[in-house]
Amino acid sequence: MNQKIIKLVVSIILVMIFSCDEPETVVTNIIHPDGSVTRKIEMRREGGDFDINNIQVPLDSTWVISESLEISDKGDTTWVKMAEKLFKNTDELNLAYKTDTGCNSHLKRHAEFQKNFRWFNTIYRFSETVEKKLRFGYPLSDFMNKEELLWYYSPENYTVSKMNGPDSLIYKPISDSIEKKEEEWFFRSLVAEWAGEFRERTGKQTGESLSADTIKKWEDNFMRMIKTHDKDFDSLWKSGFILSEVIGSQTAVTFKTEADSAISVVEDKILAQFAAYSVKAFMPGKLISSNGFADSSNTVLWPVSDDFFLTENYEMWAESKVPNIWAWIVSGVFVVFVITGLILRKNKGG
């Protein structure tokens, strides 16, 4: 995001986005063939105290926790907290999410495990989903093509290396195009969310519902206002100028309370965030498919950013297979047996 976007974000939500000072977190799920999951959490923080409220995943006294200290060549001190727990199944994991009291407890997250017997192979599928934050936002795919989506969801170290690499001239236009589209998607989604919330509030009072065309018109007005008044947006909103420009002066006066209430709800939703968070999964057998990024050790990695689940559920899934050796042997013997029988019959002329 460029500086302008940051300013706009700050303007539209009217509050500073405060980080809840979360430690850098890597959650590794080791999936076992029986459906149990060993979850390892590695948290890194410059300060020594890991405030339980700032931890981004469910963590309690039932975990095996260890802490250590790392000092880099440059003298940086990093506190590392490692936690590990074996969950009998994904239901237990989901229960932990439900009872979470950490800084991301307001997010709806769930994990799923499937084991499918396919005679020659057993296919394992693990997925973890973070449910979308906005109810009325637009899917990112409405704004970006497949190539751009792939780039957008890629780990930052990958995109940065491409941008700084020899093919930077190729990737620069893609990156620029994505930035513009992301901005468009982000604001339109926020406006749509605000409009949705506003519609629900005004609908209750007036018994009317706003048409899609009206909402679209409001969105366009809002986008125009953001672009033309980005520097003084905050004060213009407070004065009611923006609202009357967007929804009409009469409506703005009548429904000022509802408009403020709607924007307050949107602010709360935007405040929910992940910071420095990534998920890894280590599947049983051989990894065959995933929407994540495989690393050299056959582990799948998903970067998790707030924007990924802003308007759509973010599902991180991976599939692996374990060959059923006994089925291979049984099938091989059976086929050889049948072929032998047919050959003997042919030779005997029977």
Place this chain on the structure above:
Amino acid sequence: MKANEEKYRKVMEVLKKSEPVTASHDEIEGEVINRINYLPEEHKETFSIFSFLFGWTEIGWVRRSLVTASLFLVVIFVYQQSVIVKQLNWLSTQIVVNSERPVRTISSDFSGKLRFLRISGSRVPQQGSPVSEKQLDMLMDALDKLQADYDNLSKIIEENPELKEMIEKKLNEKNYIKVKL
């Protein structure tokens, strides 16, 4: 057409009536018995094992069922393996990352970079800086705090003219320079 039918019927009658005969019945019997007697014992044993194992080949529906089952297994195997190979090929074309650390960090986002720029400006090259980003963050935090304290102090001084005068006087005495807060 009818004549042809009739001719066919009559030919068939003749052929049915004309059963092929052989004068070598004894010869055939003798040869059969002879061959039976000369069959080696182990062959007979093998025969019984083979008969036990492969007797199904003589029963049409069992033979067809087993052939169908084995073909089904082969088809399933080929299909599954081809799907898996296709998936693996697809996976191999995907981005491979090698990261032990989180891929998005606070210091890498816009505000982190902005802080780095504020502190270092163009004087410190981004690569090979002797000071890490984290240390710069800490420094920046301290700077912000210092700025806030200074602002508070200035405010307090501004609100109290006597205090302001006294501090100006002290500073002027110490530095021999005219200072105006």
Place this chain on the structure above:
Amino acid sequence: MIDIRLIEECRNGNLSNFRKVVEASTPFAFSVAFRMLGDEDLAKDVVQESMVIIWKKIGSIKSPEVYKTWLCRIVINKCYDEMRRKKRNPEYSQDDASWSRLSERIEDNTQDGLKNSEIAVIISGLTESLSPKQKAVFILSDIEEMTSDEVAGITGMSKLTIKANLYYARKSIRTMLQKYL
């Protein structure tokens, strides 16, 4: 006629009377083999080999009643093998005298049947455009007068396939009859 009791004894492992089984089976087996192959020596070989197989496998048949069908199946399969071999080295000669004899027999029904050599020439001539399977269906159905169930049991074909093959065989033979008679 083959004695069911003899077959039952042999099936139960008492092969002391197998010679009698051979004696009773040979005429029928020879008749089918000769009509299929049109060669006495080959037909004898087929009968001998078939009887040896029967001696080996008689214990595996389900019931004595299916013996005749089973015997016929073995003979027919052996004939297929011989015909495949013969196809590689075809030796076929037509004899006008045989067709004249057939004409005489058709006219005068009281005369004796044809000689083996005449039967061979006539059947070979009539079935020259048929495949081995069509020939087998024709011989078993129209000359040996077996039911379609029996033919199905022997050849392993479905009843529908048998009907189709028989229809084609009859049509082809009628054409041949017009050619030769």
